[in-house]
Amino acid sequence: MPLPAEPDQPDLPAADLEIAVRLLDPDLPLPSYAHPGDAGADLVTTVDVTLKPGERMLVPTGIAIALPDGYVALVHPRSGLAARHGLSIVNTPGTIDAGYRGEIKVLLINHDPVEPIVLRRGDRIAQLVVQRFERAAFVPVDDLPESVRGSGGYGSTGGFSSMEESSS
Numbered sequence: 001m002p003l004p005a006e007p008d009q010p011d012l013p014a015a016d017l018e019i020a021v022r023l024l025d026p027d028l029p030l031p032s033y034a035h036p037g038d039a040g041a042d043l044v045t046t047v048d049v050t051l052k053p054g055e056r057m058l059v060p061t062g063i064a065i066a067l068p069d070g071y072v073a074l075v076h077p078r079s080g081l082a083a084r085h086g087l088s089i090v091n092t093p094g095t096i097d098a099g100y101r102g103e104i105k106v107l108l109i110n111h112d113p114v115e116p117i118v119l120r121r122g123d124r125i126a127q128l129v130v131q132r133f134e135r136a137a138f139v140p141v142d143d144l145p146e147s148v149r150g151s152g153g154y155g156s157t158g159g160f161s162s163m164e165e166s167s168s
């Protein structure tokens with residue numbers, strides 16, 4: 001697939017990969033990176049949304065994409081909205097498969113226990129991280145190779161000091 005000769009946004013480096021995007025709502029922008037080197041391209045909501053405390057809603061972004069084979073796009077929350085308002089994504093990160101041609105939607109949730117979150121059409125609600133992935137062959141075996149960690153997990157290396165005190 002040919003790479004764009006020029007960056008799609010001024011002051012940003014040329015892209016590594018071209019991804020076809022259908023703008024289902026042409027008045028809204030393409031996904032865009034805020035800074036050079038950013039991993040996530042921001043996605044917007046096409047609709048006004050009010051999320052009550054604890055409420056979740058599947059929100060449209062107005063775009064459909066065609067990822068090349070061997071790539072996945074992951075829908076991540078934006079940390080600023082999470083820190084300021086408690087906005088997150090239920091299934092974070094959401095997985096956009098290479099073969100998916102439908103509209104990308106974001107399953108938002110309001111984690112604030114008290115305040116509703118009000119979003120307006122065009123607000124940036126999430127970010128899309130495009131990555132290569134490996135397709136695994138899952139091979140059944142009787143024994144796994146040994147490792148230093150072994151089967152220790154779920155806090156085997158210790159937790160917060162307050163948790164250690166309360167559990168002892």
Ligand SMILES: O=c1ccn([C@H]2C[C@H](O)[C@@H](COP(=O)(O)OP(=O)(O)OP(=O)(O)O)O2)c(=O)[nH]1
Pocket residue numbers: 075091093094095096097098100103104105106107
């Ligand atoms: O945040 C998300 C997650 C997924 N999708 C779309 C793209 C993805 O390719 C498809 C299926 O997602 P996933 O495999 O996570 O969901 P599933 O419950 O396993 O559905 P399916 O049975 O269709 O695979 O839904 C989104 O638009 N947003």
Ligand SMILES: [Mg+2]
Pocket residue numbers: none
């Ligand atoms: Mg699936």
